[in-house]
Amino acid sequence: MTITVEQMYSNYINGAWKTNAEETKASMNPAHPREVVGYYTMSGTRTLDEAVEAAASAKRNWRKMAQPARGDILYKAAALLEKRIEEIAETMTREMGKTYPEAKGETMRGAQILRYYAGEGMRQSGDVIPSTDKDALMFTNRTPLGVVGVITPWNFPVAIPVWKIAPALVYGNTVVFKPAQESAVTAAKVVECLAEAGLPDGVLNFVTGSGSVIGRGLSEHPDVNGITFTGSEQVGRGIGQAALGRGAKYQLEMGGKNPVIVTEDADLDTAVDAVISGGLKSTGQKCTATSRVIIQNGIYDTFKEKLLAKVREIKVGDGMKEDSWMGPCASESQFNSVTSYIEKGKEEGADLLCGGETIPEEEGYYVTPAVFDNVEPEMTIAREEIFGPVLALMKVETVEEAIETANDTEYGLSASIFTTNIQEFLSFMDDIEAGLVRINAESAGVELQAPFGGMKHSSSHSREQGEAAKEFFTSIKTVLVK
Numbered sequence: 001m002t003i004t005v006e007q008m009y010s011n012y013i014n015g016a017w018k019t020n021a022e023e024t025k026a027s028m029n030p031a032h033p034r035e036v037v038g039y040y041t042m043s044g045t046r047t048l049d050e051a052v053e054a055a056a057s058a059k060r061n062w063r064k065m066a067q068p069a070r071g072d073i074l075y076k077a078a079a080l081l082e083k084r085i086e087e088i089a090e091t092m093t094r095e096m097g098k099t100y101p102e103a104k105g106e107t108m109r110g111a112q113i114l115r116y117y118a119g120e121g122m123r124q125s126g127d128v129i130p131s132t133d134k135d136a137l138m139f140t141n142r143t144p145l146g147v148v149g150v151i152t153p154w155n156f157p158v159a160i161p162v163w164k165i166a167p168a169l170v171y172g173n174t175v176v177f178k179p180a181q182e183s184a185v186t187a188a189k190v191v192e193c194l195a196e197a198g199l200p201d202g203v204l205n206f207v208t209g210s211g212s213v214i215g216r217g218l219s220e221h222p223d224v225n226g227i228t229f230t231g232s233e234q235v236g237r238g239i240g241q242a243a244l245g246r247g248a249k250y251q252l253e254m255g256g257k258n259p260v261i262v263t264e265d266a267d268l269d270t271a272v273d274a275v276i277s278g279g280l281k282s283t284g285q286k287c288t289a290t291s292r293v294i295i296q297n298g299i300y301d302t303f304k305e306k307l308l309a310k311v312r313e314i315k316v317g318d319g320m321k322e323d324s325w326m327g328p329c330a331s332e333s334q335f336n337s338v339t340s341y342i343e344k345g346k347e348e349g350a351d352l353l354c355g356g357e358t359i360p361e362e363e364g365y366y367v368t369p370a371v372f373d374n375v376e377p378e379m380t381i382a383r384e385e386i387f388g389p390v391l392a393l394m395k396v397e398t399v400e401e402a403i404e405t406a407n408d409t410e411y412g413l414s415a416s417i418f419t420t421n422i423q424e425f426l427s428f429m430d431d432i433e434a435g436l437v438r439i440n441a442e443s444a445g446v447e448l449q450a451p452f453g454g455m456k457h458s459s460s461h462s463r464e465q466g467e468a469a470k471e472f473f474t475s476i477k478t479v480l481v482k
């Protein structure tokens with residue numbers, strides 16, 4: 001197969017796109033698994049070292065630049081991303097499968113995140129604190145960490161890299177970015193926008209390759225001062241341990257097993273729509289996706305029938321086709337993982353009411369949306385993150401039991417309740433163990449200006465986005481002047 005110039009995406013190091021004659025790998029379309037979307041480099045540790053060295057050399061001048069001037073570059077990057085929205089969204093759909101309207105919405109969100117953090121360039125960054133010495137002035141000031149390693153997954157190929165890179169840069173850090181292989185081409189296009197916006201050489205570096213070489217290398221590198229990661233719990237734990245061991249700051253966003261409670265006081269039609277949107281958009285591949293639906297006995301059957309009627313109408317197909325509501329799983333390994341969870345659900349005694357099927361006449365990694373009934377708390381499909389279009393229905397008698405069931409997980413990212421009863425809402429808000437608490441709203445979907453993160457095994461207890469990002473990407477200096 002001939003590699004055309006347009007299809008090959010190299011690393012971006014010290015202001016130049018280049019490779020060290022390393023092996024290349026194809027990124028494939030999960031809707032048409034023989035179709036190449038582009039090629040990326042399987043970089044080695046020598047290339048990673050070059051990128052870290054470039055970021056370390058650039059960090060002093062970047063830190064010394066006025067914060068509003070750093071913000072101006074992000075404004076330019078936002079405009080460039082917006083200008084290329086159609087091309088980037090199409091690349092995303094072809095590379096990881098989410099539908100084109102979702103991909104376009106996510107790319108737009110990338111531009112909005114860039115603008116939000118560009119504005120941070122002009123906002124306050126410290127506090128004046130009274131000193132016990134009447135002749136002293138005491139205040140806090142913030143300083144960047146230095147070089148930050150950014151390791152991202154494939155499920156939000158624009159939004160997640162941008163919500164990590166934009167605050168890292170505006171607060172004065174330099175970056176080495178390693179994207180997931182499954183979305184390396186989309187990630188390269190985001191980097192093109194940032195580079196074209198005028199970042200000085202070495203401020204942003206982009207290195208593609210495997211997680212076990214480049215991701216691990218970044219987390220263990222002595223010259224990387226902070227690591228921000230989103231992905232699986234297993235990998236996240238390893239990164240956290242490596243960073244902790246050498247005294248680097250780290251931030252981990254990992255899995256979820258997100259519950260939605262539907263009470264007898266709920267508006268059932270609203271709840272059905274929210275469960276479908278929260279559980280099945282992006283083929284269920286969100287860390288905030290609805291996975292367990294915990295329903296009160298009195299409305300269980302009515303809710304189930306309403307849900308099934310709508311789930312059965314969902315059109316699964318190539319995300320580039322206008323009539324597709326849900327695309328394929330992002331890769332063959334995701335497809336294998338999701339189908340094996342569906343088999344496990346059946347083996348362990350849950351009843352598959354609809355879906356969970358492949359589409360034999362289609363070549364892509366399609367699984368139709370699955371709804372399981374009679375799911376018990378100890379079953380694998382009620383405990384492990386599936387990251388696919390699978391909903392587990394669980395019956396409870398009371399709202400107290402519903403909250404207890406919702407909390408019966410090692411994760412704590414997002415949780416919703418559907419109710420019109422203010423007392424139930426108050427108990428839920430108080431007792432639920434989750435970083436995102438949603439009332440009459442779906443479990444997925446985050447707002448860029450608000451803190452985002454989970455409890456328990458879902459995160460390292462830090463928060464991303466909004467002003468919370470400042471806590472991770474800077475350190476506080478307390479200054480006393482006399």
Ligand SMILES: NC(=O)C1=CN([C@@H]2O[C@H](COP(=O)(O)OP(=O)(O)OC[C@H]3O[C@@H](n4cnc5c(N)ncnc54)[C@H](OP(=O)(O)O)[C@@H]3O)[C@@H](O)[C@H]2O)C=CC1
Nearest residue numbers: 152153179180181210211212215216231232235254287387
């Ligand atoms: N919370 C979330 O948003 C996400 C959760 N997941 C969960 O994880 C499961 C598996 O997905 P997967 O893509 O394999 O997730 P991973 O956690 O393996 O991948 C996330 C990122 O980490 C990199 N990575 C892999 N191994 C290491 C390592 N040893 N050290 C440092 N970085 C590493 C990956 O690189 P590479 O390109 O080689 O994969 C990728 O860039 C999903 O089914 C889902 O349950 C997945 C994605 C996002």
Ligand SMILES: O=C(O)CCC(=O)C(=O)O
Nearest residue numbers: 285286287288444445446
């Ligand atoms: O729900 C969202 O929009 C964000 C989800 C997310 O961060 C993730 O899946 O990794």
